[in-house]
Amino acid sequence: MNRILRLGIRERDVLMQSPLFSRLGVESLALLMEMAVLSSIQPRQALFREGEPAEQLICVLAGYVRVFRLDAAGREADVQIYGAGDLVGASIVPPGRPYPLNAQAAEGGMIARFETRRLMEAAGQRPDIALALAHLLADQLGTSLRTIADDRLHTAPQRVARYLLENCAADGREASFRLPFQKSLLAGKLGLAPEALSRAFSMLRQYGVNVRGRLIQIADKEALRRVC
Amino acid sequence: MNRILRLGIRERDVLMQSPLFSRLGVESLALLMEMAVLSSIQPRQALFREGEPAEQLICVLAGYVRVFRLDAAGREADVQIYGAGDLVGASIVPPGRPYPLNAQAAEGGMIARFETRRLMEAAGQRPDIALALAHLLADQLGTSLRTIADDRLHTAPQRVARYLLENCAADGREASFRLPFQKSLLAGKLGLAPEALSRAFSMLRQYGVNVRGRLIQIADKEALRRVC
């Protein structure tokens, strides 16, 4: 919430790598940097709620942001998890509508906020900004469409296996890596209850997947690929 | 596939209403109209397949286009249904990648094709085109995110009830309308097997929903809303 925070080197770096900035010319880049307002975020802090007027786009600089929807009974369904460099709520780029979803910090971190109104003004004058926006939206649309298909086609162990294969080092027969966040968050991202994720992991043991805390060890990626 | 077809009045009208064109200035409009290549499409005709180089964006002028994904076993999962005015495959706007999904004509109709390369060139020079693209992508991203949440939060009868309420006249206590396409297509759109859609309809009978062929009659929208 601290408006006085200035962009440090680390924050600039993350921004520069983000899909919004990475394709810009120097001038546009400076223009947008100018607009960024930094905030640190606390675990579980709400960043915006469904129905609120949508005026700001958020770029995650550190930590993770969970975007979810509530039903009438108060149950939550995660829609997407955003990490460093990701733009949250890009679907509200056209200003003047309410947020369609809720966003919450999954852990402590740092974000940059951009006024959508100013962003759109800038995009109207500088094609590279508009194009970068289109690019980034297209990417998010792509992953989101793929998520729909995956949900409908694959069982829980299959979804987990796919996630592991996408997020481990590409080379070699075996691999090991650390989950970037809590298992309950991963469960939500995959559209599962935490219990279902747990069961999926234990069923994947017979395919050479070993889990200790956040550490994942895969004995044979080929074997795992056959699960999908 | 007939490249000689020229834009008739009806086709121009649909294009003008589409989210890509509706926000453009006259010059940009003329430029894009110029690029449109018309084709008539036959039922079940494949428009593009997963993995093919993605070079064309498709705008539906008449009929419906089904976008779906195949799994290893050959099962299909529908991701989205596009109707007149909708832009298919907008997620491939950035050129040079393969199509991530399959598209197929659900019935006979008419489409306009645009080369993504030329489209992006035009967008790079004319901010209104780039902005229109961003706008449209944002919309599609929004609906797609909402689909994910809906899938995860609602049962089959609830999803059907929501669809009915969104697609019937807004005013009045009762309503009736025709489904725009086959039930099997609707089932896919809602992420259901046809049998599940059928059962959902018959369970909604007790909430005042009557179905005969494609004709839907809703006795009391309030009652139906309580299902969701």
Place this chain on the structure above:
DNA sequence: TTCCAGTGTTGATCGAAGTCAATTCGCTTG
């Protein structure tokens, strides 16, 4: 170290929806 709270795991049960098979419906075509 011990305690504690939050996180994750396991077990038992239940309900939703997918699948396969058998009819029935509704529309097109001769």
Place this chain on the structure above:
DNA sequence: CAAGCGAATTGACTTCGATCAACACTGGAA
């Protein structure tokens, strides 16, 4: 009009995953 075909429905069965509850593990604070 009848015939015939694909679409839709219904039934029986099965599987997957949500839910609730009990328990175990982990990491931080006193």
